[in-house]
Amino acid sequence: MKAHESDPTARHDNHELSERARKNLWLEVTRMGSFSPEHEIPVIVRGEGTYLWDANGNRYFDGLSALYTNQLGYGRRDIADVAATQIMELSYFPLWTYAHPRAIELAEKIASLAPEGLNRVFFSTGGGDAVESAWKLSRQYHRLRGETSRYKVISRNVAYHGTTMGALAITSVDAYRENFQPLTPGGVKVTNTDFYHAAEFGNDHKAFGLWSAGQIEEAILREGPETVAAVFLEPVQNAGGCFVPPPGYWQEVRTICDRHGVILVSDEVICAFGRLGTWFGAQKYDYIPDIICCAKGITSGYAPLGAIIVADRIAEPFLRGDTTFSHGFTYAGHPVSCAVALKSIEIMETEGVLENVLNNEDYFQSSLESLLELPIVGDVRGAGYFWGVELVKDKKTKMPFVGEEAHHLLRNFVVPEMFRRGLYCRVDDRGETVVQLAPPLISTREDINFMADTLRRVFEGAQKKFLSE
Ligand SMILES: Cc1ncc(COP(=O)(O)O)c(C=O)c1O
Numbered sequence: 001m002k003a004h005e006s007d008p009t010a011r012h013d014n015h016e017l018s019e020r021a022r023k024n025l026w027l028e029v030t031r032m033g034s035f036s037p038e039h040e041i042p043v044i045v046r047g048e049g050t051y052l053w054d055a056n057g058n059r060y061f062d063g064l065s066a067l068y069t070n071q072l073g074y075g076r077r078d079i080a081d082v083a084a085t086q087i088m089e090l091s092y093f094p095l096w097t098y099a100h101p102r103a104i105e106l107a108e109k110i111a112s113l114a115p116e117g118l119n120r121v122f123f124s125t126g127g128g129d130a131v132e133s134a135w136k137l138s139r140q141y142h143r144l145r146g147e148t149s150r151y152k153v154i155s156r157n158v159a160y161h162g163t164t165m166g167a168l169a170i171t172s173v174d175a176y177r178e179n180f181q182p183l184t185p186g187g188v189k190v191t192n193t194d195f196y197h198a199a200e201f202g203n204d205h206k207a208f209g210l211w212s213a214g215q216i217e218e219a220i221l222r223e224g225p226e227t228v229a230a231v232f233l234e235p236v237q238n239a240g241g242c243f244v245p246p247p248g249y250w251q252e253v254r255t256i257c258d259r260h261g262v263i264l265v266s267d268e269v270i271c272a273f274g275r276l277g278t279w280f281g282a283q284k285y286d287y288i289p290d291i292i293c294c295a296k297g298i299t300s301g302y303a304p305l306g307a308i309i310v311a312d313r314i315a316e317p318f319l320r321g322d323t324t325f326s327h328g329f330t331y332a333g334h335p336v337s338c339a340v341a342l343k344s345i346e347i348m349e350t351e352g353v354l355e356n357v358l359n360n361e362d363y364f365q366s367s368l369e370s371l372l373e374l375p376i377v378g379d380v381r382g383a384g385y386f387w388g389v390e391l392v393k394d395k396k397t398k399m400p401f402v403g404e405e406a407h408h409l410l411r412n413f414v415v416p417e418m419f420r421r422g423l424y425c426r427v428d429d430r431g432e433t434v435v436q437l438a439p440p441l442i443s444t445r446e447d448i449n450f451m452a453d454t455l456r457r458v459f460e461g462a463q464k465k466f467l468s469e
Contacts, residue, residue, distance in 0.1 A: 012043065012045050012055035012056075012057075013055065014040055014042070014043050014054065014055035014056045015037070015040055017041075017043045017055050018035065018037075018040035018041040018043060019037065021041050021043070022035055022041065027041070029163075029176075042054055042419075043055040046074075047062070047066075047070075047073075047074025047075055048073075048074050048075040049073040049074060049075065049442075050062055050073050050074075050439065050440045050442065050443055050447060051074075052074070052424060058422070059422060060419070060422050060423060060424040061422060061423055061424065061439070061447060061450055061451065062074075062424055062439065062440060063418075063423050063424055063425030063426075063437050063438070063439050063451050064424060064425045064426050064436065064437070064438050064439070065297075065301070065438050065439060065440050065441075066301050067296070067301075068238075068269075068270045068275065068296050068297065068386075068438050069296040069297055069299075069300065069301030070297075070300055070301040070440050071273060071274055071275075071297045071300040071301075071344065071348065071353065071440060071441040071442075072300040072344060072347055072348070072353065072440065072441070072442060073440045073442050076302075076347070078343060078347070079300070079302050079340055079343050079344060079347075080302075082339045082340060082342070082343040083302070083303065083336050083339060083340050085339070086102065086335055086336045086339035086340075087336055089335075090335050091335070091336065092331075092334060092335060092336070093335065094330060094332075095123060095328070095332055095333045096328060100333075100335050100338075102335045102338035102339045102342065103123065103333040103335070103338050105338070105342055106121070106333075106338040106341050106342050107120075107121035107123075109342060109345060110307065110309055111309070113279040113280070113345075114279070114280060114292065114309045115280060115282050115283060115287075115288045115289070115292075116288060117288060117311050117312055117313070118288070118289075118291075118292060118309045118310065118311050118312075119309075119310075119311075119312055119315075120309070120310040120311075120312065120314075120315035121307050121308070121309050121310070122137070122307065122308045122310060122325070122332075123305065123306070123307050123332040123333030123338075124295070124305075124306035124307060124308070124329055124332050125304050125305065125306055125329050125331045125332055125334070126295045126296075126304055126305070126306045127161075127162055127267075127269035127293065127294075127295035127296060127306050128161070128162025128163060128164045128167045129162075129164065129167075129306060129329060129332075130269065130293040130294065130295055130306035130307060130308050131161045131162045131166070131167040131170060131232070131267060131269075131293050132162070132164055132166040132167050133293075133308050133327060134230070134232070134265045134267075134291045134293050134308045135153055135166055135167075135170065135229070135230060135232075135265075136166070136325075136327050137291065137308065137310065137314070137325060137327070138150075138153075138229040138230040138263040138265070138291070138314075139151050139229050140318075140325060141263065141314055141317065141318075142229055144317040144318070144323065145317065147226065147261070149226050149227050150226065150227060150228060150229040150261075151185075151186050151227065151229055152186040152187075152188055152223055152227050152228045152229060153169070153170055153186055153187060153188065153228075153229055153230050153231070153232055154188045154189075154190055154216060154219050154220065154223075154228065154230070154231045154232070154262075155170045155171075155172060155187065155188075155189065155190075155231070155232045155233070156172065156189065156190055156191065156192040156193075156233060156237060157172050157189050157190070157191060157192050157240075157431075158172055158173060158192055158194075158237070158239050158240040158430055158431040159171065159172050159173075159192060159232075159233075159234065159237050159238075159239055159240075160172075160173055160176075160238060160239040160430070161232060161267055161269075162269075163176055165180070165183070165184050166184050168180060168183055168184070169183045169184040169185070169186060169187035170187055170232050172187075172189050172239075173239055173430045175430065186229075188219050188223055188228075190212075190215045190216050190218075190219050191212050191215045192212070192237055192240060192243050193208070193209070193212050193237065193243045193244065193245055193246055193249060194240060194243050194431070194432075195208055195243075195244075195246060195381075196378065196379040196381070196390065196398065196432075197398060197432070199398075205246040205247055206246065206247050206248055208246050209245065209246030209247055209248045209249035209252065210248060210249075210252055212246070212249060213248075213249050213252035213253045213256060214252075214256075216231060216253055216256055217256045217259075217260075220256070220260050220262060225260040225261065225262070228260065228262050229262070229263060230262060230263040230264070230265050230291075231253065231257055231262055231263070231264055231265065232265045232267050233253065233264075233265070233266065233267065234266070234267045234268070234269075234270065234271060234281070235250075235266060235268060235271040235276065235280075235281025235282065235284060235285055236270075236271055236276065236281065236382065236383055236386055238270050238386075238436070239428065239430045239431060240388075240428070240430065240431030240432060240434070241379075241381065241388030241389075241390055241428060241431065241432060241434030241436060242381045242382035242383075242386055242387055242388035242434075242436070243381065244381055244382065244383055245285055249285075250282075250285045250286070250287040251286070251287060253287075254287050254288070254289075257290075263290045263291060263314065264289045264290050264291075265289060265290065265291045265292075265293060266280070266281060266282050266287075266289035266291070266292045266293070267293045268280055268281045268282070268292050268293060268294050269293055269294060269295045269296055269306070270296060270297075270386065270438070271284075271386070272292065272294040272296075272297060272298070273294065273296075273297035273298055273300075273344075273345075273348070274297065274348055274353055274354050274357055274384075274385075274441045275297060275357075275384055275385060275386050275438065275441070276357070276383050276384035276385075276386060277354055277357035277358040277361055277383075277384040277385075278354065278384075279354070280292060280294075284383065284384070288311075289311075290310070290311045290313075290314050291308050291309065291310050291311065291314065292308065292309040293306070293307075293308050294306065294307050294308075294309065295307070297441075298341050298344070299337055299340045299341045299344055300340075300344040300347075302340045302344065303334070303336055303337035303340040303341075304331070304334070304337060305333070305334065305337035305338070305340075305341055306332075307333075348441075351442075353441045353442060354441075356441060356442060356443075357384050357385050357441050358384075360385075360443075360444075360445060360448065361383065361384055361385075363445055363448060364385065364387065364448050365380070365382075365387070367448050367449065367451075367452040368380045368387055368389060368437075368452060368455075370452065370456075371389060371452065371455060371456055371459065374456070374459050374460065374463065375395055375463060375467060376391050376392065376395075376459050376462055376463045376466070376467055377389060377390070377391065377392075377395075377459060378390045378391065378392030378395055378398055379392075382437075385437075385438060385439055385440075385441055385443065386437075386438050387436070387437045387438070388428075388434045388435070388436050388437075389434060389435045389436075389437070389455065390432050390433065390434045391409065391414075391433045391434070391435070391459070391462070392433075393405075393466075393467065400432050400433055401429075401433045401466070405466070406429045406433045407429065409433065409462060409466050410427040410428075410429055410433060411427070413461070413462055413465060413466070414427055414435065414458055414462060415427055417457075417458040417461060417462075418435075418454060418455075418458050421454045421457065421458065422454070423450070423451060423454045423455075425437050425438075425451070435455065437451060439451065
C-alpha cells in the first residue's frame, strides 16, 4: 500500500471524534478556537511500522517519529509483551526509598552506554521534569560545596527545554514565556549556533564556533561566575531548525565551564538514543558533559519516561552522610516504562538501529540538499535522522518569511499539502521558517526518497503561491 492510501479496516468517524474532542479535550500548545464542525481536529487512530492512520482511514508516513519519540516504529508485539509481563509482575512501585529490579537494570544499562564517568541515573517522567531535575541538582550541588549564590542558568536563544516553570526559564521561545511572567529567576540567554544567518563569519565555521562559545563565557563573566550554576545546551538545537554545533564548539564550552566551575548540561531529550546515530549526542560531538537529560526515545515512545544521567563527581557529595536530593515524582522510573525502555534498547542493539542511521545519514543529507536548487529552500542542516529545511523569501539576501506570511505559508499551505500527500512532519516558526524531519530510526532509503520527493512537490507549490517572479 502506498502512503496515503485508505485503510479499509478503519471504523472511525473523524467528524464525530473531533466534535467530542472539542467538548472535553484540551490539546497541548494548540489554538483551540481554530477548530469548528467544518475545520475538524485531525484524529490519529493507529500506527504500524513507520506509518500512521487517521480516523478517515488515510495513511501517513511518520516523518517526525510522533514527537521525536518513536525510534523503532509502531505496533511492536515484543515491546507490548514485556509491558504486559511487567504489569503482572509489579505494576507500579515508587523509587522513594525503595528500588525495583527494572529501574536497577535500566540504570545499569544506561550507565554502560553513557559517556565515561556518567554513571548515576535519576529518573523522571519526561523531558521537562528531567530539565527541572538537572537545574535543581546543579543548584544543590553548589550549595553542598558552600557555593550558595550559584543559581543562574545559561541557555541559547530560541532553544526549547520544556514548559514547567523552572524549565520555562531555560526555554527561550517567547511564545511559551510571555503569558507566565514573572518567570523563575536566573535564566540568562546567549546566542545559538545559527551559522546560516551569521554572514559576518563567511565560510569559517571554526571561528563562528569559537565566537559563539565565547558568548557563553562573556555571559558568565557579566553575571558573575559565583552566581552561575549551569549551562544547558542541546547537542543539535531543535527549535529554530537543527542548529548543529560548529567544529570545536562543545570542546570550548567544556573548557569555559571548567574554568568557571559551572555545570555543563547536555539536554538530549531529542538527541539521545540514536537520533544522531550514537547513543548520546555527546558521543557524536566528542565531549563529556556533567549531566545528560534524556526522555522521548528512551522508550521509543511506548511509555513515558525521562532521566538525568549524572557524572560521578557531581553525584559524589549527595552520596555521603545524611544528604538528600529533596526532589522526586511519583511516576519517575515507573516499572512498566523501565521494562519497555530495556526492551527498546535491546532491540536497538540487536537490530542494528544505530548502524541504520549512520549508514543512511549522508544519503538523507544529500536527498534533502537536492532541494537547495529550489529558490524557496535556503538551508538544509542537521545530523543523523534529525534535519531542518529553512524556507526563505529571497535566497540571495536570506530574507525570511515573517509574521502572518510565515504563518500562512506554514500552517495554511505547507502542513495541509504535506498531509494531503501522506507525510506527517512538523513546521516551526519559533525562529526562522523551517520544516523539521525526524523519522523513526528504522526508516529506509525508500522512506527518505518519499520524504524528499513529497517536500519537493510541496515546496514547488509554495513557490508559485508565495514567491514573486
Ligand atoms: C530539548 C528538549 N528538552 C526538553 C523538552 C521537554 O520535554 P517534555 O515535553 O517531555 O516535557 C523537549 C521537548 O520537546 C525538548 O525537545
